[in-house]
Amino acid sequence: MAGPLLRVGVIGCGFFAENHLAAWAGMEGIVLAAVCDLDEAKARAAAQKFGAAAAYRDAAEMLAKEQLDFVDIVTTMGSHAALVGLAAQRRLPMIVQKPLAPTWEAAVGIVETCRAAGIPMMVHENTRFLTPVRAARAVIDGGEIGTPTWARIAFRTGHDIYGKQPYLAKEEHFVLLDLGVHMLDVARYLLGDVARLYCQSESIKPGIAGEDMATTVLRHQAGATSVVECSYASPIHPDPFPQLVLQIEGMRGSLRVDPGYRMTVAAEGAVREVDVSPALFPWSTPPWHGTQESVVRTQEHWVKCLRQGIEPETSGTDSLKTYGLVWGAYESTRSGQAVTPLDQR
Ligand code: NAD
Ligand code: 89Y
Known part of the structure; x- marks a missing residue:
């Protein structure tokens, strides 16, 4: 300590x-x-x-x-x-x-x-602290796949999230605010801040108040495009809940994170598989263990920043850039137009 x-x-x-x-x-x-x-x-x-x-x-x-x-x-x-x-x-x-x-x-x-x-204030935005997300960022930072040009960041599930979180069924602003905030933050973390975005969303499950599926296309300031998919209404098998899927393409290669904590990096004719499994704690309860490890890493980050007097990655100020995307996505859904993030106006 x-x-x-x-x-x-x-x-x-x-x-x-x-x-x-x-x-x-x-x-x-x-x-x-x-x-x-x-x-x-x-x-x-x-x-x-x-x-x-x-x-x-x-x-x-x-x-x-x-x-x-x-x-x-x-x-x-x-x-x-x-x-x-x-x-x-x-x-x-x-x-x-x-x-x-x-x-x-x-x-x-x-x-x-x-x-x-x-x-000091930090939003507990744990998804960017997931082991697979940190591993993907390390590959990008190492230059192996070159400058990113395109990415897919997806969390699609048909899991009954309402069992543990019944309040979600009543949220008028639902999947973009509950889950989109995680995925849009990951998009910013991996590809940088965003210039423009376009979103389409749907409400699929009968009886819920808000949208449970949303597809957002982001144009990042550095030039890459990303597609951010959020769905709580996907009857898919096998259901990867609560794992996300990533694909990032760059000028020299690509990486993919698939369910099962497998990362594949392909660059300049060579392909390698990386195990990006989370650490297990005595209190871990799979399939939540990846999320649980990210909670520990988020809290460790907060404590480190507090002790050292430095701004956390997801400080309030930084997080407004993510919330600017969320509320920009809602505006885009309503208007049918591409928009600039709210924090940039
Ligand atoms: P919950 O309803 O199970 O628990 C919230 C608790 O807060 C309740 O017990 C309630 O009585 C208490 N509470 C509300 N107002 C209070 C007040 N003024 N003072 C003291 N206690 C108060 O909700 P949850 O599912 O635990 O969700 C909590 C938050 O965690 C939500 O914002 C949710 O989006 C978030 N969450 C995050 C993740 C993640 O991966 N980061 C996953 C699930 C939930
Ligand atoms: O509430 C959601 C979240 O923050 O991540 C996944 C989730 O827990 C749905 O269960």
Whole structure:
């Protein structure tokens, strides 16, 4: 551990927080000081399971009573602005789960609140921290496939995501905001920022409020084109959930990440296969192990940046570029036109 112990308070002890809590509990240099959930039984169960000393049902009370170094907000997006406001009043650094907010304006407001308070803030955008995504970026950075010209970034599934996350069925802005935010961030991470985008989306599953399939075409500032596919309505077999698929073509070669954590790199007549399997922890629960490892890597990145006083990769400011794509995609779907990302206007 490089530095003093850091005390974290976690707000939200639902489905996905289990991964955050397991990651904090196992991380050197971190004390899981307190947990909080509106549902007190969930907070108490989480405190007991992950060894937090205190459990609260009111976030304001937790922040008032505990001596925390930072806060981890793992609630759904509708509560983020209020909780960020509470932490910012106490000038507490914070990491906040995606989606940051239900609207573009609210996302900008959250980032501005943190900027005005002068506190570090990072969006918990874990997909770019997946082992296969980091491996693909390392191949690009190494120059093996040359300058990227085209990419496909796809997450298509028919898995019943509504079982664990029933709130998703009610979101009017659905797959682009829930999943698109991950995939669009990966597109930015691998190919750089975006000049223009075009999107088409559909609502396929009966009874849901929002779109569950979206195809977005991005023109990156460096000249590459990418196709970002998001679908929760794909009756495919075998279903790769929750794995993404990547194909990146460059001036000298290409790479593919296929389900099963296999990366194939083809360049200048040679082909090599790389195992890009995630690490397993004692608490990993396949098929979620890839996502779970990315949660650990995301939280490690946040702690490293906090300790060193450097801006995280997915700081609030940086993340607005991703949310500018998400809300640009919604605008494009409505208008039928290609648009510039919202943050560039
Ligand atoms: P959930 O509904 O299971 O849990 C959220 C919890 O927050 C609930 O227990 C609720 O009582 C609590 N809560 C809400 N408002 C609160 C408040 N003001 N104070 C204290 N507690 C409060 O939701 P979930 O499925 O765990 O999702 C949480 C977030 O994680 C969502 O934004 C979701 O998109 C995200 N998520 C991310 C990934 C990923 O891969 N990054 C995967 C799944 C979910
Ligand atoms: O909510 C989604 C996310 O963030 O990544 C995949 C997902 O968990 C759907 O289950």
